[in-house]
Amino acid sequence: MNLYIDTADRDRIADAVALGVVDGVTTNPSIVAEAGLEYREAVTAIADLVEGPVFAQVVADDVDGMVREARGYQEWADDVVAKIPATRQGFEALARLREAGVPAGTTVVFSVEQAVLAAKNDASFVAPYVGRLDDAGEDGVETVRRIQSMYDTYGFETDVLAASIRNTTQAVALYEAGVDAVTLSPDVLYDHVPHPKTDEGVAGFAAAWGDRGSPLEE
Ligand code: E4P
Numbered sequence: 001m002n003l004y005i006d007t008a009d010r011d012r013i014a015d016a017v018a019l020g021v022v023d024g025v026t027t028n029p030s031i032v033a034e035a036g037l038e039y040r041e042a043v044t045a046i047a048d049l050v051e052g053p054v055f056a057q058v059v060a061d062d063v064d065g066m067v068r069e070a071r072g073y074q075e076w077a078d079d080v081v082a083k084i085p086a087t088r089q090g091f092e093a094l095a096r097l098r099e100a101g102v103p104a105g106t107t108v109v110f111s112v113e114q115a116v117l118a119a120k121n122d123a124s125f126v127a128p129y130v131g132r133l134d135d136a137g138e139d140g141v142e143t144v145r146r147i148q149s150m151y152d153t154y155g156f157e158t159d160v161l162a163a164s165i166r167n168t169t170q171a172v173a174l175y176e177a178g179v180d181a182v183t184l185s186p187d188v189l190y191d192h193v194p195h196p197k198t199d200e201g202v203a204g205f206a207a208a209w210g211d212r213g214s215p216l217e218e
Pocket of ligand 1: 031
């Protein structure tokens with residue numbers, strides 16, 4: 001399972017990478033704009049911080065523009081994967097990128113039908129938006145589970161990359177469903193850490209040890 005972090009904030013990426021669990025970074029135009037960066041500046045900075053792919057989304061909405069941007073992104077860093085929205089133009093762009101050997105996948109995905117088209121197009125990933133599906137009154141985790149199950153049944157090689165994850169309850173359900181990859185905001189990633197019994201246990205050990213200092217200096 002790959003765990004990506006969904007941000008363009010360099011400090012937060014560096015902090016998350018230090019945890020040793022980050023396989024790459026996902027971005028989108030909102031995230032990059034929010035960080036106050038140019039897209040190229042964001043991608044090159046992120047590529048310096050992580051070993052693994054940097055996912056960069058096209059902003060054009062026409063086929064030629066998407067293809068041009070996805071190809072251009074490849075010049076920015078070694079391991080850039082283009083994110084192409086699941087529109088009719090997006091699938092056509094994906095087909096052209098596949099022909100050209102440009103790494104690309106399908107994003108802004110809300111249905112099993114869209115996921116079939118992505119896999120038939122040999123998309124490197126498909127990114128269903130869990131939180132936004134829930135916002136729309138659907139069951140985001142269940143949609144991911146259905147996509148993953150369908151991919152496993154057919155043996156499609158496209159990775160299911162669950163996105164728009166709002167909390168650890170959704171994340172855990174996705175892990176239990178055996179999802180190929182998740183992308184987490186730094187907040188949701190750090191929410192994986194605390195447990196009251198861990199705090200209690202650590203405090204208990206510290207109290208028992210008292211002021212004896214480091215075992216290396218006994
Ligand atoms: C995925 O790659 C997207 O950038 C992201 O997860 C979208 O999440 P949002 O619904 O919080 O914008």
